[in-house]
Structures are given as structure tokens and as C-alpha cells.
Amino acid sequence: MQTHEIRRRFLEHFVRNGHTEVPSASLVLPDPNLLFVNAGMVQFKPYFLGQEAAPYARATSVQKCVRTGDIEEVGVTTRHNTFFQMAGNFSFGDYFKEGAITLAWELITKSQEDGGFGFDPERIWVTAYESDPEAAEIWHRVAGIPKERIQFRDGKDNYWDMGVPGPGGPCSEIYFDRGPAYGKEGGPVADEDRYLEIWNLVFMQDIRGEDSPKLGFPPIGSLPKKNIDTGMGVERVAMLLQGVENVYETDLLRPIIDKAEELTGRSYGVEHADDVRFRVIADHVRSSAMLIADGVNPGNDGRGYVLRRLLRRIVRSARLLGADKPVMAEFMQVVSELMSPSYPELATDFKRIQTVAVGEETAFLKTLNTGSKLFDDAVSEVKASGGKTLAGSEAFTLHDTYGFPIDLTLEMASEAGLSVDEEGFRSLMAEQRARAKADAQARKHAHADLTIYKEFVDRGPTEFTGFDELATEATVLALIKDGVRVPVAEEGSEVEVILDRSPLYAESGGQIADRGSIVSSSGLKVHVNDVQKIAKKLWVHKSTVEAGQIVEGDTVLAQVDPSWRRGATQGHSGTHMVHAALRQVLGPNAVQAGSMNKPGYLRFDFNWQGQLTEQQKADIEAISNDAVAENFSVNTFITDLPSAKKMGAMALFGENYGDEVRVVEIGGPFSMELCGGTHVQHSSQIGPITLLGESSVGSGVRRVEAFVGLDSYKYLAKERALLAGIASSLKVPSEEVPGRVEQLVERLRVAEKELERTKMAAVLSSAGTFVENAQRVGKVLLVAAAAPAGVGAGDLRTLVSDIKGRLGSEPAVVVLLGNADGKVPFVVAVSKAAQELGFKAGDLVSAFGPSISGRGGGKPEMAQGAGSDPSGIEAGLAAVRARVAELAG
Ligand code: SER
Numbered sequence: 001m002q003t004h005e006i007r008r009r010f011l012e013h014f015v016r017n018g019h020t021e022v023p024s025a026s027l028v029l030p031d032p033n034l035l036f037v038n039a040g041m042v043q044f045k046p047y048f049l050g051q052e053a054a055p056y057a058r059a060t061s062v063q064k065c066v067r068t069g070d071i072e073e074v075g076v077t078t079r080h081n082t083f084f085q086m087a088g089n090f091s092f093g094d095y096f097k098e099g100a101i102t103l104a105w106e107l108i109t110k111s112q113e114d115g116g117f118g119f120d121p122e123r124i125w126v127t128a129y130e131s132d133p134e135a136a137e138i139w140h141r142v143a144g145i146p147k148e149r150i151q152f153r154d155g156k157d158n159y160w161d162m163g164v165p166g167p168g169g170p171c172s173e174i175y176f177d178r179g180p181a182y183g184k185e186g187g188p189v190a191d192e193d194r195y196l197e198i199w200n201l202v203f204m205q206d207i208r209g210e211d212s213p214k215l216g217f218p219p220i221g222s223l224p225k226k227n228i229d230t231g232m233g234v235e236r237v238a239m240l241l242q243g244v245e246n247v248y249e250t251d252l253l254r255p256i257i258d259k260a261e262e263l264t265g266r267s268y269g270v271e272h273a274d275d276v277r278f279r280v281i282a283d284h285v286r287s288s289a290m291l292i293a294d295g296v297n298p299g300n301d302g303r304g305y306v307l308r309r310l311l312r313r314i315v316r317s318a319r320l321l322g323a324d325k326p327v328m329a330e331f332m333q334v335v336s337e338l339m340s341p342s343y344p345e346l347a348t349d350f351k352r353i354q355t356v357a358v359g360e361e362t363a364f365l366k367t368l369n370t371g372s373k374l375f376d377d378a379v380s381e382v383k384a385s386g387g388k389t390l391a392g393s394e395a396f397t398l399h400d401t402y403g404f405p406i407d408l409t410l411e412m413a414s415e416a417g418l419s420v421d422e423e424g425f426r427s428l429m430a431e432q433r434a435r436a437k438a439d440a441q442a443r444k445h446a447h448a449d450l451t452i453y454k455e456f457v458d459r460g461p462t463e464f465t466g467f468d469e470l471a472t473e474a475t476v477l478a479l480i481k482d483g484v485r486v487p488v489a490e491e492g493s494e495v496e497v498i499l500d501r502s503p504l505y506a507e508s509g510g511q512i513a514d515r516g517s518i519v520s521s522s523g524l525k526v527h528v529n530d531v532q533k534i535a536k537k538l539w540v541h542k543s544t545v546e547a548g549q550i551v552e553g554d555t556v557l558a559q560v561d562p563s564w565r566r567g568a569t570q571g572h573s574g575t576h577m578v579h580a581a582l583r584q585v586l587g588p589n590a591v592q593a594g595s596m597n598k599p600g601y602l603r604f605d606f607n608w609q610g611q612l613t614e615q616q617k618a619d620i621e622a623i624s625n626d627a628v629a630e631n632f633s634v635n636t637f638i639t640d641l642p643s644a645k646k647m648g649a650m651a652l653f654g655e656n657y658g659d660e661v662r663v664v665e666i667g668g669p670f671s672m673e674l675c676g677g678t679h680v681q682h683s684s685q686i687g688p689i690t691l692l693g694e695s696s697v698g699s700g701v702r703r704v705e706a707f708v709g710l711d712s713y714k715y716l717a718k719e720r721a722l723l724a725g726i727a728s729s730l731k732v733p734s735e736e737v738p739g740r741v742e743q744l745v746e747r748l749r750v751a752e753k754e755l756e757r758t759k760m761a762a763v764l765s766s767a768g769t770f771v772e773n774a775q776r777v778g779k780v781l782l783v784a785a786a787a788p789a790g791v792g793a794g795d796l797r798t799l800v801s802d803i804k805g806r807l808g809s810e811p812a813v814v815v816l817l818g819n820a821d822g823k824v825p826f827v828v829a830v831s832k833a834a835q836e837l838g839f840k841a842g843d844l845v846s847a848f849g850p851s852i853s854g855r856g857g858g859k860p861e862m863a864q865g866a867g868s869d870p871s872g873i874e875a876g877l878a879a880v881r882a883r884v885a886e887l888a889g
Contacts, residue, residue: 001112001117001238001241001242002238002251003085003234003235003238003250003251003252003342004341004342006087006117006234006237006238006241007062007085007087007234007342009107009115009116009117010060010062010087010107010232010234011060011061011062011087012115013103013106013107013115013116014058014060014089014103015060017058017103018058019056019058019059019060019089019090020055020056020058020059020060021059021060021061022043022059022060022061023061024061024062024063024064025037025042025043025063025064026064026294026295027064027065027066027290027291027294027296028291028294028295028296028303029042029043033162033164035066035068035302035303035306036065036066036067036068036291036303036306037063037064037065037066038065038066038067039063039065039086039162039231040061040062040063040065040086040087040088040090040229040230040231041088041090041167041202041204041229041231042063042162043061043063044059044090044092044229045162045166045167047092047227048092048167048204048223048227048229049166049167049207049223050223050224050225054092054093056092057091057092057093057094058089058090058091058092058094058095059089059090059092060087060088060089060090061087061088061090062085062086062087062088062234062342063085063086063087063088064083064085064290064294064343065083065084065085065086066082066083066287066290066291067082067084068082068306068310071309071310071313072411074279074280074283074284075275075276075277075278075279075280075283076276078245078246078247078248078279079246079247080283081235081247081283082283082284082287082310083283083286083287083290084233084234084235085233085234085235085342086231086232086233086234087231087232087234088229088230088231088232089103089104089228089230090227090228090229090230091227091228092225092227093224093225093226093227094228095228096203096226096227096228097134097135097138097172097201097203097228098138098142099228100201100203100228100230101135101138101139101142101143101172101201102142104174104199104201104230104232105142105143108124108174108198108199109121109124109143117237117241118241119176119240121143121144121145123176123177124143124145124149124174124175124176124177125145125149125150125151125174125175125176125177125187125188125195126139126143126145126149126150126151126172126173126174126175127150127151127152127153127157127158127172127173127175127188127189128150128151128152128153128158128170128172129152129153129154129155129158129159129170129171129172130152130153130154130155130158131170132158132170132172132203135170135172135203136150136152139172149187151187151188151189153188153189154216155212155213155214155215155216156214156215157173158170158171158172158173159171159212159213159214160200160202160229161206161208161212161213161214162208163212165207165208165209165210165220166207166208167204167206167207167208167223167227167229168202168204168206168207168208168212168213168219169202169203169204169205169206169227169229170202170203170205171200171201171202171203172200172201172203173188173197173199173200173201174197174198174199174200174201175187175188175192175195175196175197175198176195176196176198176240177194177195178193178194178195178196178240179194180194182194183195196236196240197233197236198232198233198236198237198240199230199231199232199233200230200231200232201228201230202228202229202230202231203226203227203228204223204226204227204228204229205222205223205226205227206219206221206222206223207219207220207221207222207223208220235247235250235252235253238250238251238252248278248279248282248283251338252286252338252339253282253283253286254282255334255338256281256282256285256286256331256334256335256338257278257279257281257282259330259331259334260278260281260282260318260321260327260331261278263318263323263325263327263330264318264321264322264323264327265322266321266322274321277317277318277320277321278317278321280313280314280317281314281317281318281321281331284310284311284313284314284317285314285331285332285334285335286335286338286339287310288307288310288311288314288357289332289335289336289339289346289353289357290339290343290346291303291306291307291310292307292352292353292356292357293343293345293346293349293353297356298311298356298359298360298491299491299492300490300491300492308360308405309405309407311328311357311360311361311364312360312364312405312408313411314327314328314331314361315327315328315361315364315365315368316368316408319368326358326361326362326365327361328354328357328358328360328361329354329357329358331357332350332353332354332357332358333354336350336353336354359522359523359548362522362523362548363490363491363522363548363549366488366549366551367402367403367404367488367490367549370402370487370488370551371398371401371402371403371404374394374397374398374402375394375398375404375409375412378390378391378394379413379416379418382418383416383418387418388417388418388419389418389419389420389421390409390413390418390419390420390421391421391424392420392421392422392423392424392425392426392427392428393424393428395409395420395421395422395424395425396424396425396428396429396432399425399429400432400481400484400486401484401485401486401487402486402487402488403488403489403490403549406420406422406425410422432482435482452480452483452484452485453480453498453534453535453538453540456477456478456498456534456538457534457535457537457538459477460537461537461538462498462499462500462501462502462537462538462539463500463501463502464501464502464503464505464506464539465501465502465503466502466503466504466505466514466560466565466678467636467678469503470503470559470560470562470565471503471557471558471559471560472501472502472503472557472558472559473501473555473556473557473558474499474500474501474502474555474556474557474558475499475500475553475554475555475556476497476498476499476550476551476552476553476554476555476556477498477499477500477552478497478498478552479495479496479497479498479550479551479552480495480496480498480540481493481494481495481496486552487551487552488549488550488551488552489545489549489550490545490549491545491546491547491548491549492544492545493544493545494542494543494544495526495543495544495545495550496540496541496542496543497518497526497528497540497541497543497550498538498539498540498541499518499539499541499556499558501558502531502539502541502558503516503558503559503560504516504528504531504539504541504558504560505531505560505565505568505677505678506531506532506533506539506540507530507531507532507533508533508676508677509675509676509677510572510575510594510595510596510597510677511568511571511572511597511598511677511678512568512596512597512598513530513531513532514528514531514560514561514564514565514568515527515528515529515560515561515564516528516558516559516560516561516564517558517559517561518541518543518550518556518557518558518559519556519557519559520548520554520555520556520557522548523547523548524545524547524548524549524550524554524556525545525546525547525548526543526544526545526546526550526556527543527544527546528541528542528543528558529542529543529544530542541558563599564599565678566599566709567598567599567600567709567710568597568598568599568678569678569679569680569685570599570600570680570685570686570687570708570709571597571598571599571600571601571602571708571709572597572602572675572677572678572679573634573666573679573680573683573685573686574597574602574624574686574689574706574708574709575595575597575602575604576664576666576671576673576675576679577624577627577628577666577671577683577686577689578602578604578620578624578689578691578704578706579592579595579604579650579671579673580623580624580627580666580670580671581619581620581621581623581624581627582604582606582620582704584623585616585619585620585623586606586608586612586616589607589608590606590607590608591606591607592604592605592606592650592652593605593606593607593701599709599711600707600708600709600710600711600712601705601706601707601708601711602705602706602708603703603704603705603706604703604704604705604706605697605701605702605703606701606702606703606704607700607701608700608701608702609700611694611696611702612694612702612704617691617694617704620691620704621689621690621691621706624689624691624706625688625689627666627667627670627671627683628683628684628686628687628688628689629684630667630670630683630684631682631683631684632666632667632668632670632682632683633666633667633681633682633683634664634665634666634679634680634681634682634683635664635665635666636662636663636664636665636679637662637663637665638660638661638662638663639660639661639663640659640660640661641657641659641661644661644663644674647663647672648669648672649661649663649665649672649673649674650672650673650674651673651674652674657674661674662674662675662676663675664677664679666679666683667683686708686709687708687709687710687712687713688708688709688712688713688716689706689707689708689712690706690707690708690712690715690716691704691705691706692704692705692706692707692715693705723737730744759795760795760798762788763788763791763795763798763799764798764799764802766788766799767799767802767803767806768806770783770785770803770814770816771783771803771806771807773785774807774812775881777881777884777885777888778885778888778889779811779837779888780811780812780813780834780837780839780884780888781807781810781811781812781813782812782813782814782815782881782884783803783807783812783813783814783815783816784813784814784815784877784880784881784884785815785816785817785877786816786817786818786819786873786874786877787799787816787817787818787819787825789818789819789820790819790820791818791820791825792818792820792825793818793820793825793827793864793866796816796818796825796826796827796864797827797864799816799827800814800816800827800828800829800862801829803816803829804829804831807831809831809832809833810831810833811831811833811834811836811837811839812829812830812831812833812834813828813829813830813831813834813839813844813884814827814828814829814830815827815828815844815848815877815880817848817852817867817873817876817877819870819873822868822870823866823867823868823870824852824854824866824867824868824869824870824872824873824876825864825865825866826845826848826852826854826856826864826865826866826867827862827863827864828841828844828845828858828862828863828864829841829861829862830844830860830861830862831861832861835860835861837887837888838887839860839884839887840860841858841859841860841861841862841863842857842858842859842860842863843883844863844880844883844884845857845863845865847876847879847880847882847883848875848876848877848879848880849865849867849876851867851869851872851873851875851876851879852867852868852869852870852872852873852876853867853868853869853872854866854867854868854869855867
């Protein structure tokens with residue numbers, strides 16, 4: 001019976017029994033605990049846990065599954081597969097043990113003519129969880145299985161959970177006895193090769209905690225309902241129903257082996273070592289295709305890394321079987337034909353799937369070619385010296401320089417009968433990471449070691465083609481990663497690329513480097529982040545490999561990002577305009593001291609004492625923009641230094657120019673400079689130049705900054721919007737904004753003064769009340785009170801003087817404690833007559849000071865200060881009254 005037919009019968013059986021057919025979920029579900037979907041129940045997890053209401057009480061599915069835990073075992077035995085299909089039926093609080101057992105039994109034992117699988121009931125064995133006699137009883141009662149063929153097992157075998165906290169339950173497994181030729185008597189407990197498990201029925205009822213009931217830990221709770229989750233291995237049933245020895249012989253895998261035989265010229269079933277490779281290919285080709293179909297792409301971590309490993313193992317196995325040409329395209333073709341009847345996406349999406357797989361093959365073949373020789377040499381050396389272990393440093397070089405994943409080295413070494421010093425490898429990796437970090441730090445401080453470039457510097461300069469074209473075919477001369485030469489750089493890596501020719505401008509003369517890319521027809525895509533010149537002539541492209549692999553010796557296309565370049569020419573020509581205008585306005589003493597330009601922006605430093613006036617700035621801007629509007633043509637030519645100087649070309653002091661110099665001339669006498677930069681062809685292409693401001697950058701050096709081109713426009717548009725916003729708030733047309741603002745400022749000033757006066761008047765008007773409430777204490781008239789809230793120290797003094805004045809020539813003491821902004825300003829005044837009685841302002845402060853956490857001082861007639869604790873005002877006043885009473889006798 002064909003595999004597709006087995007799937008069909010399974011689903012039909014359960015649909016007939018009231019189940020909703022649910023399509024397989026993607027292999028890649030957003031579950032952080034799960035690399036790939038590995039069981040049929042995964043997509044139903046929320047229903048089991050009661051997090052969501054199940055839309056149906058019964059469901060059935062055939063789920064695509066990938067398990068990659070024991071990739072190394074694949075092919076070594078015939079039992080492991082990374083991809084398999086799990087057929088299942090599920091009950092969400094509907095039927096339980098008896099229902100599940102009845103339905104399973106019916107399907108496996110019903111005759112093939114009647115739509116079942118037709119297994120001989122006499123050869124079926126089952127197992128049950130050690131503390132689940134109920135399941136055993138049902139098997140005996142419903143299916144009539146004799147007690148001798150029902151075996152009890154512990155949690156390790158007969159409890160199922162997801163390997164993480166979540167749903168779980170005891171299970172019962174169905175086995176088929178393949179006969180004495182396959183192993184010893186005694187049921188599944190005795191031999192799981194002879195008795196092959198085909199179906200697992202899980203009685204999902206528990207919630208598992210951190211520790212699994214598989215190991216005897218009790219579950220931490222019960223699910224809201226009792227559920228059923230079953231999983232039947234489609235491939236295993238196929239192998240039994242097709243009467244073949246193992247799954248690799250079934251109808252959906254064997255044709256891949258046949259194809260591999262055809263492509264490699266070797267035969268399956270002759271030598272064990274070869275057979276392992278054939279099986280690796282059959283298994284991995286299928287898993288890779290299914291993973292790519294579900295959107296996984298080869299990469300360096302997580303799911304992408306698993307896929308990369310699978311694809312690379314296919315390529316290597318084919319190689320070891322003698323394939324000398326690429327094989328992936330044809331393998332993908334076969335698997336698509338085999339699997340698309342059940343998984344139509346393998347046909348509809350075939351082109352993409354094939355392209356992804358072939359791309360990885362192409363990249364990996366290059367790696368293999370370069371690295372394998374090194375590996376072989378290292379192995380021979382170890383063996384010659386009688387060793388058994390490949391040094392960690394070799395594994396490191398293979399990884400770092402040749403892009404060999406450590407798994408590959410481990411596998412290759414084990415095939416060669418060697419082990420690998422993995423610990424040594426890992427410590428070198430750690431060291432390298434630390435070095436790279438330190439190096440990045442050092443680079444920032446420009447201490448990079450340049451010896452590595454010497455060979456290329458000596459070989460001659462990089463040809464710069466970027467004055468004439470934006471894309472140039474070039475050869476990769478060298479790749480440098482973290483300061484070390486490597487023959488290849490993989491996707492995701494940061495690498496310095498040295499080409500024989502390049503259109504990308506390297507940072508110099510104030511112009512920052514072009515951005516661009518390095519690509520090739522084989523899918524390579526490298527982003528160039530920076531270009532620096534070594535020893536003035538070697539272009540080093542600091543890059544990120546975004547797709548594919550860049551390999552030394554490759555022919556590539558280096559290209560400048562055209563819109564970057566357009567901006568860069570505007571920035572640089574704009575700098576020349578501003579420089580020329582500045583010299584017209586300030587005269588020949590304004591000598592260039594430095595500059596920087598990039599798309600949209602420039603800055604220019606020059607020797608000058610003192611600030612530029614508004615008029616000077618406006619003039620510089622006007623002259624620059626006039627020159628833009630003139631649409632001067634830009635000419636560049638090469639000449640010798642003396643001739644250039646005679647023409648009046650401006651050069652930087654202290655700069656070493658070679659025998660030949662390049663002159664950039666804009667508008668004849670308007671601007672002529674020695675310059676190696678990239679420029680517009682006509683000055684109008686610069687677009688508007690907007691001076692942003694002017695500032696000092698050290699003694700005697702000033703800096704102007706400007707926007708050019710579209711950035712200039714954007715800046716102005718923003719300013720305009722700002723002004724429009726203000727105009728609309730002020731409800732006047734834009735041109736009236738300055739007048740209106742001036743008016744407002746004046747009105748505000750007047751209003752503030754007025755407010756001040758009113759406040760003062762209010763404060764003083766309270767003086768009368770204080771006077772009326774003055775207390776007589778002995779001979780003294782005492783005003784000890786809290787000042788109106790909000791009266792500050794200055795006003796308080798005026799108020800106190802006023803009260804004292806109104807109390808006339810009598811002995812008088814005035815103490816006011818204010819309360820403003822959380823502080824307690826205070827003023828104490830003592831009249832002349834009171835002083836004669838022995839009262840001193842300063843002494844009185846010491847009476848109330850502690851209550852308000854305040855200190856202060858002054859003369860006998862007047863003391864002031866402030867405290868910081870307004871809650872002590874009342875206590876302070878009481879204290880001062882007591883002190884006055886005491887002194888007044
Ligand atoms: N979840 C169980 C298993 O994976 C039954 O589907 O075996």
C-alpha cells in the first residue's frame with residue numbers, strides 16, 4: 001500500500017467517525033520551546049490546556065514532523081529519520097480511553113478490502129502504563145487481546161509529555177510482531193526491533209511541571225478535561241504494509257536513493273559506509289525540501305543552521321559517494337515529485353525550493369574544495385605521528401578560514417578514525433571573540449596593524465574606475481577577517497575585501513567613502529559599508545556578506561550605490577563653492593584647515609580670528625548659490641604641481657602631492673582646487689546650499705556647516721513649516737511674525753512689571769491688619785505672625801519695615817515668618833525703643849529658628865534668613881512670643 005494511500009485511509013477512517021480533518025501545521029510554529037513541530041498534537045496544545053475553546057470535539061490530521069536531536073544517527077541505523085509524518089486523532093474532552101482504543105483497533109485490523117490496514121490481530125501487542133490497569137482491561141475487553149500480549153511499562157516508555165512543562169498523560173502503545181527473523185520472543189519489553197511500535201495513544205489528562213512524570217515525578221495538576229492525542233508513524237506502517245525491511249525502502253524514500261545511485265555511480269547495499277551516505281541523502285533531501293517549503297532559509301543559527309547542516313551533509317555524502325558535479329537540483333526534483341501528491345506546495349513552490357537548496361550547495365562546494373585539502377593534510381600528519389586527536393587549532397582554522405562548521409569537522413574526523421580536541425577549539429573561538437572585540441576597540445583608535453596588507457600594497461595600486469563608471473567587473477584578490485587572511489567569507493560575516501579594480505571612492509580629501517555592493521551571478525550579495533585606502537593606494541572595502549559566500553579569486557561586480565554617489569558629488573562640489581565664496585568674502589587669509597563632506601552635508605574649517613558677522617555669512621551663502629545658478633561646467637584635468645600652482649589652484653598646506661596632481665575647476669577663476677574627489681558635471685546639479693551656522697573649533701579656526709541638494713530643501717521646508725506654525729498660533733501672516741513677536745515681548749515686560757506692583761500693593765495693604773492685631777507684652781508691642789503665603793524674602797522685608805514704621809516710636813518687635821516655595825523666609829525687626837529695653841533681633845531668631853530648621857542673622861534692629869520646615873511655623877511663633885514675654889518681664 002502506497003504511503004499516500006495510508007494517509008488517505010487514516011483520515012477517512014476518522015472523518016467517518018465524526019472527526020474534523022485538520023491540515024498539517026507548518027513545521028515552523030512560533031513556539032519558543034520548539035525548533036520544529038515534532039508531534040501531531042502541537043497545533044492543538046491550547047485546546048488541551050484549556051487556553052482556547054476547541055472549535056471541534058474531535059479532530060484528525062497527518063502532521064509533518066522534524067526531529068533533529070540525533071542527526072548523527074541518521075543513516076547509521078535504518079531507524080532514525082529527521083522527517084516523518086505523524087497521523088493522529090484527537091479528542092478534546094469527548095471520548096477517552098475506550099473510544100481511542102476502539103477506533104485504533106478497528107483501523108489497523110479491518111481488512112484492506114474494507115478500507116483498513118489489514119494487520120493480523122494475532123501479531124499485535126500492546127503496552128500500558130504500569131499504574132493504568134484500566135487501559136489493559138479495555139484492550140482485553142474491546143480488542144480481545146490476550147493478557148500475555150499486554151505488557152506494563154514504567155513512565156520512561158509509557159508516559160508522554162512534550163519534554164517541557166505542559167500537557168501530558170499515560171500512554172498505551174501498539175506494536176506489530178515482525179516475526180522470529182527480527183529478534184527474540186517476549187514482546188516489546190524484550191525486543192523493539194522485532195516488535196515494532198506503530199501507534200501511540202496518549203490519554204492526555206495531566207499538567208506536567210518542571211520534572212517529568214516519565215521519571216516518576218507527580219504531575220502538578222489535571223487538565224480541565226480528559227483528552228486523547230494519538231500518533232501513528234506513517235512511514236513505519238508503510239514499511240510494514242509494503243513488506244520492506246526498513247523505511248528507506250519505502251515508496252517515498254527509495255527513489256531518492258535510486259537517484260543518488262544514478263548520480264554517483266555507486267550501488268546501495270554493497271558497503272555499509274556507502275549505505276550510510278545513501279540514507280543520509282534520502283533522509284536529508286526530504287527534510288530540507290519540507291523545511292524550505294515552510295520558509296526556512298539556510299543560516300548560521302537556530303532553524304537556519306539546522307537546514308544548512310542538512311544541506312551540507314547531503315552535498316558531502318554525495319561527494320564521498322563519488323559525485324563530481326552538483327546534485328542538489330536533481331534531488332529536489334525527485335523529492336518534489338514524490339511528496340507533492342500529499343504536499344502540493346512542493347510542486348507549486350518548486351522553483352524557490354530548488355533555488356535555495358542549490359544556492360547553498362554552490363556556496364558549500366567552494367568551501368569544501370579549499371578546506372578538504374587542509375583537513376586531509378592535518379589528518380595524515382596526526383596519523384603519521386601515531387596520534388588519535390585532531391588539534392583544536394586545526395578545527396579552528398577550518399572553521400575560521402574555510403568556513404567548516406565544527407560539526408562537519410567532527411564528522412569528517414570520526415570517519416577518519418580520529419577525535420577532535422573540541423575543548424581546544426572552543427577556547428580558541430572564545431579567544432578570537434575577545435581579540436575581535438579588542439581589535440575593534442583598537443581600530444577606533446587607529447592602531448590597526450597594517451602588515452597584512454603589505455603584499456598587496458607592494459603588488460601595486462587598486463585601479464580606481466569610479467570617475468568614469470559606477471559598476472566594474474573585478475577580481476577578489478584577498479579577503480581579511482578580523483585581521484587574518486581567509487579564502488572565503490560566509491553569509492553574515494564582516495570582511496575586508498581587496499579587489500584589483502573598484503569604482504567605489506575610498507575616503508580621502510574630506511569626502512567620505514562611497515557605499516555600494518559587491519555581487520555575482522551566483523547570488524553573492526555583499527554590502528560595502530566603508531572604503532579606506534591603505535598606504536594611499538590599496539582600496540580596502542569594509543563589508544558585510546548579506547547572501548552567499550565570497551571567495552578569493554571570484555569574479556564579481558563592484559558597484560556604487562548611484563544615489564549615494566549623486567549626493568556625494570553634491571557634497572564635495574558644494575564644499576568647493578563654499579570655499580571659493582568664503583575667500584571672496586573674507587579674503588586670502590581665510591585658509592582652509594580641513595573639511596568633511598558626504599551626501600547632503602558639508603563642513604569647512606578655516607583659519608580666522610573671531611566670529612563671522614551675520615552679513616558675512618549671508619554673503620557667503622549668496623555667492624555660493626549664485627555660482628550654483630550660473631551652471632558653471634566642472635572640469636578636471638591632470639597636470640604637474642608647479643603648473644597647477646601657477647594657474648592659481650588652491651592646495652592644502654602641509655599636504656604631500658605627487659608629481660601629478662588632479663585639478664578640479666568650477667567656473668574658471670571662480671574655483672580651482674587640487675582635488676581627487678568626485679564632483680558634479682555642472683554646478684547647478686549641486687542644488688541649493690544652506691549655511692547652517694558658524695562656530696569655533698579651536699583657537700583661530702572657525703567652521704561653517706551647510707546642507708546641499710535635497711537635504712538643503714528638506715531643511716528649509718522644515719524651517720518654513722515651523723514658521724507657518726508660529727504664524728498660525730499668532731494669527732498673523734508669516735511676514736508679520738517678527739513684528740508681532742517683538743510686540744508680544746514688550747507687552748509681556750510691561751505686564752510683568754504691573755503684576756509686580758500689584759502684588760506689592762496687596763502685601764503692603766495687609767500691614768494695617770498686622771498693626772491692628774499687635775499684642776502688648778509688658779511694655780512691648782509685639783507682632784509675631786505668619787506672612788501671607790507666597791510673599792518672598794524681599795517683599796517680606798518691605799512689609800516688616802512698614803509694620804514697624806506704623807507702630808511708631810513705641811518699643812516694638814515685629815516677627816514675620818513666610819511660606820514660599822517650601823521655604824520659610826523670615827524677617828525680625830526691633831524698634832529703637834525696644835532695643836533700649838534689651839531686645840536684639842538676632843537673639844529672637846534663636847528662639848524660633850530650631851522650629852523651622854532655619855538660621856539667620858543681622859543687626860540688633862533687623863535680622864533675616866530662611867528655614868526649611870514650614871510645618872514648624874506655628875511652633876516657631878509660639879516660641880518667639882514666649883521669649884518676648886520672658887524678656888519683657
Ligand atoms: N504526542 C504523542 C507522540 O508524539 C502522540 O501523538 O508520540
